[in-house]
Amino acid sequence: MAPLGAVDPRKGTHRMLDGYISDLEVGDVFRSIEIDVSALGVAEYAHGNEQTSEFYMSTANPMERQVRPPTGVHTDKMRLIEANCLKERRISGEVGPDARVHYEYHAEFYEPIFVGDTIRVSGKITERYWKRDREFLHYELEIHHEDGRLLASYKDKTLLRYSKGQG
Amino acid sequence: MGAKWKDLTEGAELLGPRRTLTMNRINWYAEGFWTICADERRGVMANIHTDVEFAKSEGLETAIGDGMTATNWVSEMVLDYFGEHYLRGPHSLRTKFIKPTPLDAFVSVGGKVTGIEETESGRVYKMDIWTKDGEGTMLTVGDARVTVPSGA
Numbered sequence: 001m002a003p004l005g006a007v008d009p010r011k012g013t014h015r016m017l018d019g020y021i022s023d024l025e026v027g028d029v030f031r032s033i034e035i036d037v038s039a040l041g042v043a044e045y046a047h048g049n050e051q052t053s054e055f056y057m058s059t060a061n062p063m064e065r066q067v068r069p070p071t072g073v074h075t076d077k078m079r080l081i082e083a084n085c086l087k088e089r090r091i092s093g094e095v096g097p098d099a100r101v102h103y104e105y106h107a108e109f110y111e112p113i114f115v116g117d118t119i120r121v122s123g124k125i126t127e128r129y130w131k132r133d134r135e136f137l138h139y140e141l142e143i144h145h146e147d148g149r150l151l152a153s154y155k156d157k158t159l160l161r162y163s164k165g166q167g
Numbered sequence: 168m169g170a171k172w173k174d175l176t177e178g179a180e181l182l183g184p185r186r187t188l189t190m191n192r193i194n195w196y197a198e199g200f201w202t203i204c205a206d207e208r209r210g211v212m213a214n215i216h217t218d219v220e221f222a223k224s225e226g227l228e229t230a231i232g233d234g235m236t237a238t239n240w241v242s243e244m245v246l247d248y249f250g251e252h253y254l255r256g257p258h259s260l261r262t263k264f265i266k267p268t269p270l271d272a273f274v275s276v277g278g279k280v281t282g283i284e285e286t287e288s289g290r291v292y293k294m295d296i297w298t299k300d301g302e303g304t305m306l307t308v309g310d311a312r313v314t315v316p317s318g319a
Contacts (some may be wrong), residue, residue, distance in 0.1 A: 004171065103234075
């Protein structure tokens with residue numbers, strides 16, 4: 001089991017990796033991770049969002065498997081960061097110098113992700129730019145089943161370095 | 168579960184949850200988020216979402232909801248209408264957080280069917296989606312696309 005993501009050392013372009021999130025640059029390719037999708041994580045995430053559909057809570061649904069909410073793809077980003085931004089491992093309680101604000105979520109799902117699946121998460125930084133005195137960072141992730149099927153792709157825009165005066 | 172899509176026509180409105188973003192809800196989200204990330208039960212960390220004083224120290228007027236709370240509430244609406252067709256895919260969901268959702272804001276989730284297209288893989292429903300506050304100000308905007316297979 002790899003709860004925080006098992007790092008694949010064969011992957012990754014480590015230009016600005018291993019530092020803070022705010023160090024990430026266009027062209028950085030994350031070391032990929034593997035995640036074992038657990039019933040605990042899925043149910044608690046769904047419950048935390050008041051998503052109490054039986055699809056997310058148990059196997060007692062028409063699909064007969066417990067489904068991870070599609071929105072859980074956002075948590076894959078955090079686990080990828082945990083394995084790649086070693087000065088800001090937030091799951092481990094380490095906080096970086098800057099607060100950030102999520103700006104855009106965009107997920108494309110081709111197949112569902114189920115409890116019991118092992119998924120492989122890869123990703124890269126595609127854009128970093130200033131707009132209206134704010135700095136943005138774009139991530140692109142792909143989530144494959146361990147058997148190689150592409151399950152989802154995810155694009156994320158984050159406002160970097162949220163700071164005083166940027167209400 | 169989720170057969171309401173059968174009644175949707177182009178231009179039809181979707182109605183989602185209507186909730187007040189209480190600190191309890193912010194904390195529930197945080198606990199769920201950190202638990203799935205760590206794959207063990209986790210509590211709440213102080214940040215701009217969970218701690219009013221921390222949020223003020225960062226220049227905000229009060230704590231704000233995590234954007235993914237809005238995304239999850241939108242996703243709940245789409246699941247309510249499309250059921251397993253949403254989950255089986257293919258589908259897309261995009262949410263853009265154009266204004267912060269402050270603590271104790273009343274939030275309503277909605278959507279509108281902008282197109283229905285017959286394709287080889289099935290009937291594709293295209294929707295605009297949003298969240299609004301109690302005054303009707305858009306907080307989150309975006310779009311969704313769900314495919315219902317032929318014969319469903």
